[in-house]
Ligand code: ATP
């Protein structure tokens with residue numbers, strides 16, 4: 001269904017704001033204007049939940065988490081940036097694989113199954129978007145994903 005993505009993103013972040021540790025600060029760089037896109041809201045909520053829980057899980061005390069939306073010509077770019085432990089370069093592409101976890105010992109301590117980002121990728125790709133990570137060890141991580149502004153379905157052509 002069609003949602004105003006700016007407003008929807010705020011709602012998702014608000015939910016985490018209520019339960020998060022007070023030592024982590026949320027920063028929102030989200031445009032005021034409405035950005036309407038067609039998404040499966042429940043599935044994209046799962047994507048954001050997975051990305052934001054990781055950002056919180058790997059954030060240090062006093063860290064910031066920054067949420068951004070950028071409207072491009074034919075897609076929106078969404079990102080979540082943390083100031084946590086980071087991901088080594090050699091692991092950057094692998095974290096989207098099922099069950100892949102950086103540093104088994106560290107991950108075991110923090111809990112989880114290693115499925116969060118694999119599910120996120122599946123959902124984003126099914127929406128016609130892309131997902132990737134940028135990171136610097138001990139500085140932080142940004143997870144980016146795009147969603148097309150218009151979903152062009154083959155069926156639409158039949159009506160032209
Ligand atoms: P699950 O999400 O299933 O509970 P998980 O968080 O370990 O488990 P993913 O969310 O798929 O699994 O992430 C895969 C791995 O990528 C993590 O184990 C962690 O090593 C690394 N990772 C993901 N996000 C971050 C982040 N923001 N900072 C540092 N490392 C991260």
Ligand code: MG
Pocket residue numbers: 050053054112115116117
């Ligand atoms: Mg996770």
